[in-house]
Amino acid sequence: MKNPIENLNKYFDSRVRLGIMSALMVNAEVNFNDLKELIQVTDGNLASHIKALEENGYIKVHKGFIGRKTNTTYSATKAGEKAFKAHLEALEAMIKSSR
Amino acid sequence: MNDQNHHLDTLQDIKQMMERSSRFISLSGLSGIAAGSCALVGAWFAYGVIEPNRGAANNLRYITAPGSPDISIGDWMGNQLVQIAAITFVAAFILSFIFTYLRSKKTNTPIWGTTAKRLMINVMIPMVAGGIYLLKLMENQAYGLIAPGSLIFYGLAVLNASKYTLHETKYLGYSEILLGIISLWFIGYGIYFWAIGFGVFHIVYGTIMWWRYERNPSHEGE
Numbered sequence: 121m122k123n124p125i126e127n128l129n130k131y132f133d134s135r136v137r138l139g140i141m142s143a144l145m146v147n148a149e150v151n152f153n154d155l156k157e158l159i160q161v162t163d164g165n166l167a168s169h170i171k172a173l174e175e176n177g178y179i180k181v182h183k184g185f186i187g188r189k190t191n192t193t194y195s196a197t198k199a200g201e202k203a204f205k206a207h208l209e210a211l212e213a214m215i216k217s218s219r
Numbered sequence: 220m221n222d223q224n225h226h227l228d229t230l231q232d233i234k235q236m237m238e239r240s241s242r243f244i245s246l247s248g249l250s251g252i253a254a255g256s257c258a259l260v261g262a263w264f265a266y267g268v269i270e271p272n273r274g275a276a277n278n279l280r281y282i283t284a285p286g287s288p289d290i291s292i293g294d295w296m297g298n299q300l301v302q303i304a305a306i307t308f309v310a311a312f313i314l315s316f317i318f319t320y321l322r323s324k325k326t327n328t329p330i331w332g333t334t335a336k337r338l339m340i341n342v343m344i345p346m347v348a349g350g351i352y353l354l355k356l357m358e359n360q361a362y363g364l365i366a367p368g369s370l371i372f373y374g375l376a377v378l379n380a381s382k383y384t385l386h387e388t389k390y391l392g393y394s395e396i397l398l399g400i401i402s403l404w405f406i407g408y409g410i411y412f413w414a415i416g417f418g419v420f421h422i423v424y425g426t427i428m429w430w431r432y433e434r435n436p437s438h439e440g441e
Contacts, residue, residue, distance in 0.1 A: 142240065143237070143240035145237060146240060146241040154332065157328070157332065211229060211230055215230070218222065
């Protein structure tokens with residue numbers, strides 16, 4: 121029997137990362153403050169999770185400006201979308217199989 | 220067994236975060252009830268202006284010269300009705316805003332965030348187009364078409380907005396569009412259709428939404 125846990129992606133094993141990926145799946149781009157408000161987490165905590173996801177190629181960072189104010193937005197990469205979808209499917213499979 | 224619950228919770232969390240990030244979820248059912256009530260009050264006043272004058276306009280025509288062209292009811296009372304409509308609209312908007320603002324505190328969402336802006340823009344586009352259309356209708360004295368037109372445009376605006384807020388809103392949109400189309404066969408009875416479309420429908424819809432989302436706060440998003 122296939123190990124049911126093997127398809128879960130350990131990169132998404134955190135509520136903050138789940139929140140980031142969820143938001144990026146349904147919005148083309150989300151900025152830092154929106155993510156912070158959505159997940160209700162500190163600046164530093166959010167930044168470190170973002171960095172980890174970015175280093176793994178799951179999200180892309182766009183640093184820009186609105187006038188003079190800095191505005192950083194994030195989007196999911198194709199690899200990130202694919203990995204997250206697989207993770208969701210694995211979760212569903214796990215729930216179904218242990219019924 | 221516990222693992223299963225954990226995964227279910229995770230999926231539930233994910234679904235909720237997707238909703239919260241793309242839709243404005245703080246829309247309150249109480250806003251609908253308040254807006255509907257304002258509309259009914261406004262319709263009451265408008266009825267008070269229209270009915271006595273329906274007879275008076277007809278009498279006036281008879282007196283001036285039988286066979287002369289109808290004095291349009293619109294010409295007679297246009298100004299008062301527009302005032303009533305404007306006051307009703309402003310009152311409904313303010314009350315709706317207050318209830319939604321209060322709810323946004325509970326859902327922990329900023330009242331003027333990305334989702335709210337997106338919702339506003341998508342509501343405003345059909346409403347502004349409709350508003351210009353209705354103003355021109357008034358200018359061209361096609362008063363009978365104003366009620367159907369306003370219901371249809373409003374329904375389209377709500378339908379568009381439903382993608383950016385609570386999804387049940389789309390049923391309100393469908394109802395308004397349908398009512399507007401039906402009212403095209405009953406020109407002259409606009410005030411009744413207005414009372415139903417902007418009054419009754421909002422109260423019904425608002426109550427359903429309140430019942431589903433706000434009656435028992437622990438069941439948020441059920």
